[in-house]
Amino acid sequence: MAMTRINIDEPRWDQSTYIGRARHFFTTTNPANLFCSASELEWARTTVTKYRNGEVVDLPEDVLWRAKHVYDSAFHPDTGEKMMLIGRMSAQVPMNMTITGCMLSFYKTTPAVVFWQWINQSFNAVVNYTNRSGDSPITVKQLGTSYVLATGGALITALGLNSLVKSMPPLVGRLVPFTAVAAANCVNIPMMRMKEWREVGLALQTSDGSSLGVASKKAAVEGVAMVTVSRIGMAVPSCVLPPLLMNSLEKKGVLRRMPWIGAPLQVLLCGICLTFATPACCALFPQKAAISVDRLEPEIQAKIRAMENPPTVVYYNKGL
Incomplete structure (x- = not known):
């Protein structure tokens, strides 16, 4: 019996609802996908390629998905090339839980702060490079500039705050890594996407996905802002909840009796937090974001209103 064809180039779940977006990103960031064998990856590639080419693929819908x-x-998604392992979205949770757990554990000495902030921004650079756009690739200069500025911003924030909080309660010191991560995101993401909000803009579409043939820098600014908020939101549970628990354990003398438990426990706690926070915060804003025509640049407004049956609201891909 022939299966009704489905559109596998759109997410499986309704992206107009938060739950639908969250289910999509839980699947996308699932760390279990890292353990897929080479033969399983090749099976998936062959199956998807055949289905997109209109060939008959005799599989149940769940297996096709x-x-x-x-x-x-x-x-x-653009080039079809296999991505390096640690740059994949499915590697986000295991990599970030290790790095974040170590940043939270080793935050008191300058060498440790420098090392782990550098490792964190190096990992971010790998992810950005691996997931670069095939149509508008990140240049080496852009990647390097973003990497240097984000690393510098994180280090200045972390080391500067560490020197200021020495006389404050221990909990304040434990929260310094989160502030450094947030500061780095505020530099890294806008820098990586500078070309979009300064030069080319983001392509605008109608509600049914038809291209309007114009691109807006204002839409790019909004998209970058939403992505920055999502990235900072991802860091909140893993950078805030473990320090609260560790501070409580420190007051009760647990860490003094078992000093070896600190780093492993924080890595584990970060893993639990990130497993849920990563997809939950990716889903905060629709991937296909809406913007009123009235809020676009005057010249873009004029072009859209000159069209037949012009829309009052247009859409764009905000990025991740």
Whole structure:
């Protein structure tokens, strides 16, 4: 019996609802996809390619979606090339839980702060490079500038605050890494996408996905702002909740009796937090964001209103 064809190039769940977006990103960031074998990845690639080419793929719908999700977890959406392991979205939780847990554990000495902030921004650079756009790739200069500025911003924030909070309660010192991560995100993301909000803008579409043939810098500014908020939101649970718990354990003398437990416990806690915070914060804003025509640049407004049956609201891909 022939299966009704489905559109595997759109998410499986309704993206107009928060729950639908969250289910989509829980699947996208699932760390279990890292353990897919080479043969399973090749099966997923072959299945998706055949289905997109209109060939008959005799698989149940759930299995077809499984192939699509495995494919998305490992292959670049524009180029189709297999991405490096630690740069994949499915590596976000295990990599970030290790790095964040160590940043929270080793925050008191300058060498430790420098090392772990550098490791964090190096990982971010790998992720940004791995997931770069195939149509508008990140240049080496842009990547390097963003990397240097984000690393510098994180270090200045962390080391500067560490020197200021020495006389404050221990909990304040434990929260310094979060402030440094937030500061780095505020530099890194706008820098990586500078070309969009300064030069080319983001392509605008109608509600049904039809291109309007124009791009808006104001839409790009909004998109970058939403992504920055989402990234900072992802860091809140893993950078705030473990320090609260560790501060409580320190007051009760647990860390004094078992000093070895600090780093492993914080890594574990970060993993639990990030497992839920990563997809939950990716889903905060719709991927296909809306903007009123009245809020666009005057010249873009004029072009849209000159069209037949001009829309009052247009849409754009905000990025991740």
